[in-house]
Amino acid sequence: MLGSLGHVPAIWARRAVHVKSTRRRRLATDVLNNTIWALENSKDLLTLTSIPGISIAVDVLLGVLRRVTRARSNADAVDALCREISKLITVIEDVRGQVETRLNRHKNGSKEQHDLMHSLARSSELRSRMEGLIRDLEELLAMAEPLGEGNLLVRVWRSRRDEESIGSIKEGMTNAVLRFQSAGQVSIQDLVIGALDRMEHVHEELRAEAERQQAYRDEQTMRALPSTDWAGFRSTSNVEKRIYLPGTREAVFKRLTEWAASDKPVCFLIGPAGMGKSTIASEFCRRHEEELGASFFFRRGDPTLGSTSQFFPTIADQLAQSHRELRPHIARAARQHLQNGRSQQMRYVVRDLIGEPLRILAANGRTPRIFVIVDGLDECNESASQPELVSECLRLLISCAIQYSAFLRLLITSRPDHTHIEDELLRDSPLNNMSTLLYLYDIEDREAVDRDITELIRTRICSTPIGQEWYSQDPSVVAKLTRRSQGLFAYARTAADFVSRSAGAAQMDHRLELLLTEGNRFGLGDLDQLYDMVLETSFPPPDVDPDTGEQLRLILAWIALCQDPDGISPREFEAIAGISVSISIPIINKLRSVVVFKRQETGDGVTTDELALSKFSSIHVTFRDYLVDRKRCGSGYHVDAEVMHARLATDCLNKMHRCLRVPGDNDDYAMWYWDAHVAQARPTPELVDLLREIFLTASDVQVRSNFFSNSHWCVRSPEVVQRLVLWVEAKIDRTLARAVQGCSIAAQPAEPTK
Structure with a gap:
């Protein structure tokens, strides 16, 4: 009995080992x-990645796992x-x-999502990598086939062999994972990212091309x-308006800054x-250029x-150019x-385009602050003839500002x-509470204005070595001109330039004396008298x-009536008016106090030939x-506008009538502006005869005027044609x-770029 009791601990030990082994098998x-379970539940989700062969790989992997579950193997081997x-x-x-992150960048069901998934399915590198994984897994599945075969007794008897097989499968799985992860030193993640990147690059190029x-x-x-x-403040036509002297007009800009910071639109x-x-x-x-939406200088x-x-x-076009967020909406x-046509009433233009x-x-x-600057509303041509248009323009402008005052x-x-x-x-009393009214005379006292004018005159006179030396000999000349x-x-600038552009100190003294002389017919109170003085001097x-007088009269007419914002060059003036450069340039040079060339240098700065091509x-x-x-x-010196418009129109028409247009010459003044002169001209016999000769013979190829090889007015603007037709009908006759009208419809040459 005692002997049998001695075997109890051994039995308990074997039983404990058996229980532990059973527990580990259950755990395995x-x-x-x-x-x-996890793999089966994630199979559908993994398949959505569109990686070729992923579904097959998951099925083979599940097959391996199911074979292993039949084997009575060591738990550690199964766990590994x-x-x-x-x-x-x-x-x-x-x-x-990674795929899901990329897909989520795009709208569900979008073409971008579809193309990204399709790019994965078509990737040869991904397909090759997945085929390698599937081959490895199929080999492991073949190794797992014998696991757990036979009845319970056979499986128990083969458990040692199954355990070794599972170990081999584990080693094979390790190698398969490594090959799948980074075969050829390129990770599977990099392959996927590369395929997605290529497709997204294609989409970016397509999107960029579409944009x-x-x-x-x-x-x-x-x-x-x-x-x-x-029209804009940057335009070359507004160069003179941009000559601002730092430190001047401070009182005005202080008030403008206060307005800009206020809630008044x-x-x-x-x-x-x-x-x-x-x-x-x-x-x-310039100071608010980053917030500038549009500017128009009448x-x-x-x-x-x-x-x-x-x-x-023009305001709409500038808004589209300056604010990208507005451009697609305006376009x-x-x-x-x-x-509905190019020429519509202002209210429809404002409603639609702005x-x-x-x-x-x-x-x-998205409402960044936008400034719209309108200068010289009083200089609008319709102010006198059609004042209601200016009032409507102003009213529509203000209504926009008030409606979007934020x-x-x-x-x-x-x-x-x-x-x-x-x-x-x-008319609009609420406007008083939503606007700031600034009068220059109220803002700036005369002392402050004179200080600014003094600095303006001194700076312009001292802009040349001769002027600087002349000023240093008698600084009081600036104070004298300031008072005058x-x-x-405008007077200060013109007077300073009139003096500083003299040929030497003696002439500067003489011109200053003329400006300061009391009691003469010129007077000294306004700009007209200064212009009288410049011309008569x-x-x-x-x-x-008589010859010089006629030449001067014609040059003054071009200065007063030229339709090109930049003016006209002496060379082009010669081609149209027939006055040679050698005659016109000396005359124009004597008018430099009131006339400006686009190129201001003289002497070594600009040659005569260069000056001949510079517009004044x-x-x-x-x-x-x-x-x-x-x-x-x-x-x-008076220029009769109607008579001289007729002369300029006749000269322009004659030039085109007698000469074929040079191919590529798209900056021909006569071609672009003859019609503007006609529409403002008196119907002189010369002009009427020339218009008849050009247009009444247009249908006869044998005598057809060279004019039609030059003019592009009929293509440029339907409004130009209509204005011209109305003028001809009112001033000449309906036949012409x-x-x-017929020529404008029949002749449609390709439009040049000016």
Whole structure:
């Protein structure tokens, strides 16, 4: 009995080992079952990655696991195998996560998503990698086939062999995972990313190309609008207005800065002619250029910059250029707008091209502050002939600013002698609370103005070595000119240039004496008298012979009536008017106090040939106004606008009538502006005869005028044709008007780029 009791601990030990072994087998079975369950549940999700062969690989892997579950194997071996399988699943899951992240960048069901998934399915590198994995797994499946075969007794008897087989399968799984993970030193993740990157690159190129095509269509649409490139503050036509002297007009800019920071959307800056409003407006544009939406500088007498017809299309075009978030909305609106024609009433232009895009911008919540600057509203050509158009233009502008006051700011400059702004303030009383009204005379005291003018005169006189030396001998000359300027910046600038452009100190003294002389017929109070002085000093009537007088009269007519914002060059003037460069340049040089060349250098800076190609124009609009106003300009220099428009139109037509256009010459003044002169001309016999000769013989090929190889007016603008036809019908007769209309329809040459 005692002997039998001695065997109890051994029995308990064997039983404990048996229990422990059973528990580990159960644990191993649980691990296998959990692995199979996890793999089965993730199979559909993994298959969604579109990686070729992933479904087959998962099925083979499940087959291996199911074979292993039949074997009575060591739990450690099973656990080690499951860990290797988990590594493979982790790799596949990581790839799936990368694919899902890329797909989530795009809208569900989108073409981008479809193409990305398709790119994975078509990837030869991925297919090759997956085929290698499937081969490895199929070999492991073949190794697992004998596991757990036979009845329970046989499986128990073969458990040792099965355990070794599972170990071999585990080693094979380790190698399979390594090969799948990084065969050829390229990870499976890199392969997937590469395939996705290539497809996304294709999409980026397609998207970029689509954007380029859309941008081109938008650009063509915007070009179809009746807008101008000459209106903005950066335009070469506004060079003189940009000459701002740092440190001057501080009181004005202080008030403008206060307005810009306020919640009032509109500011009116009012001041008389010659007070530097345009320079202030230009400098304000420069200071706020990052927020500048559009700027329009009106110019009296200019058919483009002096009219409301192109004002709002130009504002819309500049808004589209300066604010990318507005461009697609404006371009789309322009396409729809143009379906109703290029020449529409202002209210429809504003509603379509400005109001609707601003509404969309406001609705999207993307509302950066936008400044719109309008300079010289009083210089609009319609101010006298059709004042209701200017009033409507102003009213529509203000309504936009008030409607979108959260982000739109409108600055308008004008002269006090035009009552459009005051009328609008009286008509719309709420506007008084939403606008700032600034009068230059109220902002700046005379002392501050004189300080600025003093600095302006001193700077311009001392801009040359001769002028600097002359000033150093008697600095009081600046104070004398400042007093005579009487607060007019235009006078100060013109007077300073009149003195500084003298040929030496003696002539500077003489010109200063003329400016300061009391009691003469010129007076010293306004700019007209200065212009009288410049002309009579340069061309004293007793010294002007008939030929020179005619040449001077024609040059003054071109200065006053030239339609090109940049002016006309002496060489082109020679081709049109027949006055040689050798004659015109000396005359123009004597007018340099009131005339500016685009290239200002003289002497070694610019040769005579270069100067002959440089365009010249009036230094200030007041000089052009002065020349065409008989009450302000003496009869010796007065330019009769209607008569001289007829002369200029006749010269332009004659040039085109007798000469074929040189191919590629798209900067021909006569070609671009003859019609503008005709529409403002008196129907002189010479002009009428020439128009008849050109248009009434247009259908006869034998005698057809060379004019039709030059002119592109009929393509440029339907408004030009209509204006010309109406003028011909009113001033000449209906027969010729019909001929002009017929030619505009029949002749459609390719439009050149100016």
